[in-house]
Amino acid sequence: MKLAIVRQTYNPNGGAERFVSRALNVLAQDRELDVTLIARQWENAAGWHTLTVNPPFRNRQAREAGFAQEAARHFSAFDLVQSHERIPGASVFRAGDGVHATWLEQYNRILSPLKRWAQSFSAYHRYILQAERDMFTHPALRNVICNSAMVRDDIARRFGLGPEKLTVIYNGVDTSVFHPSVRENNLRDTLGIPQNAPVLAYVGSGFTRKGVSVALNAVAAHPDVWLLIAGRDKQARKFIAQAERLGIAGRVKFLGPVDNILQVYGTADALILPTLYDPFPNVCVEALACGLPLMTSHQCGAAEWIKEGENGWVRDALDVAGYQQAISQWLAGRVAGQDYAANARRTAEPYTLERMASELQSLYRNLLGS
Incomplete structure (x- = not known):
C-alpha cells in the first residue's frame, strides 16, 4: 500500500x-x-x-x-x-x-x-x-x-x-524512555533548586497561547514552589519581566528550547499547562508517562484523562485562582503521601x-x- x-x-x-x-x-x-x-x-x-x-x-x-x-x-x-x-x-x-x-x-x-x-x-x-x-x-x-x-x-x-x-x-509515547526513572538525571543541582522543593514544569512554545502568564500568577501565591519554563517564544522577555514584577524571578527558570526534555521532566514534580486551546499536546502524554500529574485546562484534550486530585486538576485556562487552588491541593496531597507519580504513570502506560x-x-x- x-x-x-x-x-x-x-x-x-x-x-x-x-x-x-x-x-x-x-x-x-x-x-x-x-x-x-x-x-x-x-x-x-x-x-x-x-x-x-x-x-x-x-x-x-x-x-x-x-x-x-x-x-x-x-x-x-x-x-x-x-x-x-x-x-x-x-x-x-x-x-x-x-x-x-x-x-x-x-x-x-x-x-x-x-x-x-x-x-x-x-x-x-x-x-x-x-x-x-x-x-x-x-x-x-x-x-x-x-x-x-x-x-x-x-x-x-x-x-x-x-x-x-x-x-x-x-x-x-515511548513508555520505556518516558519513565519515572528520569528523576535519576535531573537539573536541580545545576539550577540551584533544593532537592525537596516542589517543582512545576511548563513545556511548550507559544507562551501566550499555552498560559505562561497564568502559570506565573498561580505560582506567585505559593512561596515554596519553583517553576521551570522550557520552550521558545519571541516575547519571552515580557514573561521574564512579569516574573520579576511578581517577585518570583529567583524561583522561575526560563530554560529556552531544551535538547533533552527528559531532564526537565526529571527535575519536576508536576506539569502545568493552562492552555487556551490544545487538541492533545505530546508533552502531556510524556509528562504523565514520567510520573508527573497534570494541571491543565478544559480546552486541552488531555483533560479527558484527568481524574481530579488523583492524576491532575482541570480548570479554565484563565482561572488564576483555580490554578492556585489546584497547587494548594497538590501540595497538601504530597504532604499526606498521595502517590501522584504512580497514578500519572498508570494513566499513560496503555498509550x-x-x-x-x-x-x-x-x-x-x-x-x-x-
Whole structure:
C-alpha cells in the first residue's frame, strides 16, 4: 500500500511534528506499507521516502496556499494520503492542530476589542477557515483522525461529519524512555533548586497561547514552589519581566528550547499547562508517562484523562485562582503521601507507540478494504 503523509516543515520542538516523526518511524517498519513524506523540509529520513514540495511564498497565506496546491498535485499517485495540513482532497486528515475556528474563539478571549476586530479582517485566518471547511466537506475525505474526543465532537458539531468518519487515536509515547526513572538525571543541582522543593514544569512554545502568564500568577501565591519554563517564544522577555514584577524571578527558570526534555521532566514534580486551546499536546502524554500529574485546562484534550486530585486538576485556562487552588491541593496531597507519580504513570502506560501504530494500520486497512 502506498501511503503519503503530508506535513510542511519539521520543528523538533513542535508537538505535531514529533507525532509525525514517531508515526513515520513505526509505520516504516511495516513491510506492507510504502511510506512517503510530502514536505517542504524535514529531518533525515530513515525507512521512508521524502517528496520535497517547496514553492516560493511571500507571506504566510501564500505559504499555506502554495504548499497545499503543489502537494495536492501528487495525491493521485498514492492509495491513501494522510494530511496534517488543511488541504482539500486528502483521503485522511489528522486534526492534530484541532479546529481553527475554535482556536480563534479561545484566542479572542485575551484580545482587546480592537485586536479582535482587526483579526476578523485577516486574510490568513480567512484562508485557513475556508480551507478547513472545504477539506471537511470534500468528497474525497474518508476519515478524520482526532487525537482527543474534544476535537472529534467539535468537528462533528461544526461540520456535520458522522461517527463513521471520525476516529480517535491518542498520541503514543515511548513508555520505556518516558519513565519515572528520569528523576535519576535531573537539573536541580545545576539550577540551584533544593532537592525537596516542589517543582512545576511548563513545556511548550507559544507562551501566550499555552498560559505562561497564568502559570506565573498561580505560582506567585505559593512561596515554596519553583517553576521551570522550557520552550521558545519571541516575547519571552515580557514573561521574564512579569516574573520579576511578581517577585518570583529567583524561583522561575526560563530554560529556552531544551535538547533533552527528559531532564526537565526529571527535575519536576508536576506539569502545568493552562492552555487556551490544545487538541492533545505530546508533552502531556510524556509528562504523565514520567510520573508527573497534570494541571491543565478544559480546552486541552488531555483533560479527558484527568481524574481530579488523583492524576491532575482541570480548570479554565484563565482561572488564576483555580490554578492556585489546584497547587494548594497538590501540595497538601504530597504532604499526606498521595502517590501522584504512580497514578500519572498508570494513566499513560496503555498509550504506547506500538498501540498508536496498530490503530493507524487498522484504520488504513479498513479504508482500503471498504
